C-alpha cells in the first residue's frame with residue numbers, strides 16, 4: 001500500500017510563504033519540534049539518573065545546539081572540530097565528551113579544560129594513558145552485535161571498526177593498569193536500529209563491562225534510536241526500549257551495590273523529523289511510454305546525500321505554487337540538480353531508481369522534502385558542481401521565521417584556493 005506523504009510540521013501556506021520570503025532551496029527547522037524531542041529523550045527510563053548527549057554531527061548549526069543546551073542536553077562530539085564548534089556555540093568544555101575515530105590532536109588542551117574522552121581503540125587508550133596517567137577515561141566497546149537499518153549505518157559486530165572489540169579485555173586491562181587509568185564510564189553505540197531485543201542485549205553486555213571495572217559510575221548506551229521518516233516506517237519507542245534497560249540497572253545495583261547513571265546519545269532521534277527542505281521543481285522530463293516521468297528539483301545530493309548514499313527515503317510533498325487543489329496523482333522519479341547519475345531522491349539501496357506516488361506536480365511547484373533534520377545539511381556532498389551551501393531558517397516558538405545560515409556566497413567556495421599559474 002502506498003499513500004501520499006504529508007507535511008510533518010509546516011502547513012502549505014507556511015511552505016509557500018517561506019519559499020517566497022527566502023527563496024529555495026531552504027532548510028526549515030522548528031524550535032518547537034526539536035524541544036518536543038528533547039523532552040522525550042530527557043524522559044528516557046532510568047533507575048539512577050540520566051545524561052542525554054546530543055550527537056551534534058546530526059545537525060550542528062549553533063542555533064540547534066543552543067536549543068539543546070537550554071534543555072540541559074550535553075554534547076557528544078565526533079571530532080576535535082566538533083568540540084571547538086560546540087564551544088563556539090556556547091557549550092562549556094565540561095559538557096562535552098569526545099568519541100572520535102581519529103585521535104584528537106587537541107586532546108591535551110581539551111582534557112585540561114574538562115572535556116571527557118571516550119577511547120575507541122586500544123591505540124587511542126595507550127596514547128591517552130601516555131598523556132594523562134591516572135586520569136579518568138571512558139571506554140567504547142564493540143559488543144559484537146549491531147543494529148542498523150543498512151550495513152552502512154550498522155556500527156557494531158565484526159564488520160565494524162568502531163570501539164574496542166569485546167574479546168580484547170586482557171589487552172585493555174593491561175593498558176589501564178600500566179597507566180593507572182580510572183575507567184569511569186563504559187560506552188556502546190551500535191547503530192541506528194529500533195529492535196528492543198537488541199537494545200536489551202546491548203544493555204546487558206554493557207553492564208557486564210561495568211562489572212569488570214569497579215570505578216565505573218556511568219554507562220552509556222549511545223544513540224541509534226531509529227526514526228520513521230516515511231508514513232510506513234516506525235519510530236523507536238524510547239519508553240519501550242528503555243524499560244528493560246532500566247530493570248537491568250536496578251538488578252545490577254541489587255547485585256553489586258553500585259547505582260550506575262545512564263547516558264544516551266541520540267542524534268537522529270532529536271532532530272530527524274524537525275526539519276524540511278523546501279525546493280522548487282525546476283524541470284520535468286519523461287523517457288517515453290516504457291520509461292519514467294522525472295521531477296528535477298533545484299536541490300540535490302549537495303543538500304541531502306542520504307538517498308544516494310544508502311537509499312534512504314524522505315517524504316516528498318508537493319505544495320502547488322498557486323495554491324490550487326490537486327487530486328490527480330502521478331508516479332515520479334525525483335532527481336537532484338547535480339551532474340551525477342546517482343543524484344536521485346527516489347532510489348533503492350544500490351542505485352536503482354524507483355517511482356514515488358505524488359500529487360501531480362508542475363514546473364514551478366514547490367516540493368517539500370520532509371524529515372531532513374539529521375545527517376542532511378551536515379553530511380551533504382556540499383559544493384559539488386559548485387552549488388553553494390544551502391541556507392537554513394528556524395521557525396521560532398514565537399512563530400517568527402529567522403535566517404540561521406545564509407546561502408553561501410560563490411567566492412567562499414573557492415576562497416581557499418591558491419592560484420599558482
Ligand SMILES: *Cc1c(COP(=O)(O)O)cnc(C)c1O
Pocket residue numbers: 055057058076078099189191192222223224225265266267268269374
Ligand atoms: C553518531 C553517533 C551517535 C548518534 O547516532 P544516531 O543514530 O544519530 O542516534 C551517538 N553516539 C556516537 C558515538 C555516534 O558516533
